[in-house]
Amino acid sequence: MSVLQRNNVHVHGKGPPMVFVHGFGCDQNMWRLLAPHFAETHSCILLDLVGSGRSDLAAYDRARYASLQGYADDLCEVLAAVTSAPAICVGHSVSAMIGMLANLQCPDQFAAQVMVGPSPCYINDGDYVGGFTRTDIEALLQTMEANYLGWSSNMAPAIMGAPERPELAAELTNSFCRTDPEIARHFARVTFLSDHRAELPGLRAPTLVLQCSDDLIAPRAVGEYLRQHIPNCTLRGIENVGHCPHLSAPSASAAAMEQFIAGL
């Protein structure tokens, strides 16, 4: 199976390449409100991380994906298969770090990094504020294992009617963010126990950090930490409650990104 099938890669638009990598808990559908902004000027490469969305679940090798490096290797492979030009990498949440690791791995394939709600480490450590204690993360993993993912073989919350949004009726309802519980459990563990603070100073590419004003997963202190430790970093705040500004504040997110890209 080719890497394009493995990662369910889709390319839209024309122009310099821009790759969008979704975070924990969903798939490339996450970019549906943001990516179209850029499809007129860029060729937008969308992918599903192996184990998520419509990627090849059979390719999910627990050893390869025991750390974020496995996903970073995949990202380098996908870019090598799709484009020879250096790409702007837009990574949400955990995939901001996946993008950074891939950038360190194959620097020629990247022009810049856009990190949406990134966190290099979720757990508080001395002066570092990640937002969670180890106990919180253990509780999260336990909660996930016991409640959400343990008993249903293909978890995706059901959908109800939405009379105000008839366009959704045409969508493949209830198909977003389907998750294999075993994989989600493992991915959660790998994600929330990851710590890539040490690699930050090595990132040479121009980097934009989009920091939400109220984000439980990536609190403001984390954005500030990234600005201080990534050499070529711009920090932009987005008025948004939650962890997904590309969905709940797509216009503000796109504007900040366009400004950053114009300055490259």
Next chain:
Amino acid sequence: MHDDPLPGHEQLYDAAPCGLLLAGADGAVLDVNSTLCGWLRCRKQELVGQARFSDLLTVGGRIFWQTHLQPLLRMQASVAEVKLELRWGEGAVLPVMVNVAERAWQGQLLLHVAVFVAEERHRYERELLLQRERAEDLAAQHARDQQALEQAQAQALDRAKFAEQLVGIVSHDIRNPLSVIQMSAALLERGVGAEQQKAAVARITRAVQRTQHLIGDLLDFTQARVGGGLGIRKQAEADLHQAVAEAVAELAVGFPGCELRHERAGSGSCSADAERIVQAVGNLVANAVNHGDRQQPITVRTEGGEGVFRICVHNAGAPIPPQVLATLFEPMVRGSAPGAAKGVGLGLYIVRAIARAHGGEVSASSSAQDGTRFRMELPCG
């Protein structure tokens, strides 16, 4: 007073048999009904304008809300039948099912939340999970049992084959001396000269000895394999140099035309069953005579010291192939060389059983340059 036959919408909302909550797009609580407040053991004014919906969730639920449910709500405008746990302040954790719909109202998005207590379902799910774990354990146990059974079956089959082979070999090896005895007896019956009589009697005696030797081997084998190890009678201070020297001298008589040498070094004193050691040396020498180059000497070396007594039997000749070397001490392994099939194939097995009965071990090495060497090491405390 107006007597309305039915409660108003306000009352229906407030007293609905499910928790109802209205929140802004950012999750800020705008309204909540009494049912949910009752379940959470809080007052309405603690929540409205003060809390977000996600504040009612456990830590795990909050992350799940942000990573899964919020994006889904944005994409598909609703989520249904989501299992969450609610908790307010220090109150008890309440397992619930939640439906959330995102609805536009006067130019802004609102979240309509309906909450159903799911204690029973929670218990049922836990029970299901538990049963699934049990089923997985049982399946794993079953797989292990199946494997053990297959192993036992294979072993039983091996034993049956082995017994069949043993019967075949033993029958064959007993028939030879018996036919010698029969022919010699027939000769004696016909009445022959004194010289011939003497030769016939000697043949009969050798045939009987061979048969006895074979039966001895079989008994030893049975004892070693089935009886929990070969029986030995240790003497406290056996002189193994002397015992082996005598054995080599006797063997030299038995193998005319072969040169047998005995070398000795160090102390010969060891706590051991000298008769069994002599038996082992006999088997090793017989093996060397049968499989080695008879034109070259066979050397038996005995060496004592530092708490160990070593017996080496060396012969020159074609090396033993590695695959044979690996199974040399297993019962009924016979050399593949033509005419090599002498004895029942228990000789080396018995050598090993004797070594092990003494708490020692036996090994073999073989190469074209150095010939074949068997090494028996016995602890001599």
